[in-house]
Amino acid sequence: MELDCEGCAGCCVDWRPLRPDDDAVDGAAARRAGRRPPLDDVDGLVPLSRDEVAAFLGDGLGDVLVPRLFEPAEGDDRREIDGIDVAAAGGRPVFMVGLRKPPKPVAPVGTDTPRWLDACVFLDPTTLQCRIHGSDRYPETCAVYPGHNLALGAETACERVTAAGGGERLLDDAVPEGTPPPAFGPHALGATVFAYPDPNDLSGVVGRLRAGETTAADRARFVGAAVGSRPGSLTVDRERMATAERRARDADSWAGRAVDEWKTRAGADGETVPLDPPVRERLVRELEDDAGAPATPGWE
Secondary structure (H helix, E strand, O other): OEEOOOOOOOOOEOOHHHOOOOHHHOHHHHHHOOOOOEOOOOOOOOOOOHHHHHHHHHOOOHHHEEEEEEOOOOOOOEEEEOOEEEEEEOOEEEEEEEEOOOEEEEOOOOOOOOEEEEEOOOEOOOOOOEOOOOOOOOOHHHHHOOHHHHHHOOOOHHHHHHHOOOOOOEEEOOOOOOOOOOOOOHHHEOOOEEEOOOHHHHOOHHHHHHHOOOOHHHHHHHHHHHHHEOOOOOOEOHHHHHHHHHHHHHOOOHHHHHHHHHHHHOOOOOOEOOOOHHHHHHHHHHHHHOOOOOOOOOOO
16 A cells, blocks of 8 residues: 555545535545434544543543544434434444544645645644654554555545545555454444443533534543443443543643634635735644644655
């Protein structure tokens, strides 16, 4: 597998607003049409394992994590909360945890004009490189992408970018040896797919999640349940859950603060960023680099 990622970030950015009438570039469309569509409309949310969630939390980055719940498939166990049916297991809402995607001033997929587009919290808007690439916190899903898609014969973000005129991105489609299994399947319960143990506590939370308006306390609930989960089981360690929830709720990282700042400053989705390049770069440095973000190497 060989990729050309320079100037792309098609797997890190929700670039649908660049081609609003082109379903071919809408990676979320396939998920919405699947058996268990997510309640949210976030494109490219990266599923994290329980251990990865715990590691982010241990590094003080609990405020970059966000849950995803699902609509039930026909015949699925389900739970109604806030008037919304959610997929469940044993009456407990099923969810995964990913990384937040605030609007950032980026020019992805071979474009030249920066626009406000939802992008991974760890994406450097200037270099379009991941700030945690190659580190211990770099998610396995990102590290192997698009290996799972290639193994399953599923379309990749690389191919969508190419189809949209963003240049040839997938240079070699051979699946790398040693590619781990996808994050979903029977082995995923309690490892990457979790079940929230107290559904009655989610009144109001599910509605906010669907609307994209979750609070820090909402997100912390699910982080706690994920960290407290036991692989292969619906069991949740209540003490671990409570401790993790508290740590996530109290997290105050450079990345979490940057999310809030970007959301405050952003224009409309897909809107051109009205800043000269030096001003935009200075803003990125102020909100991310100077606040403690790891540097990116740039492209050679």
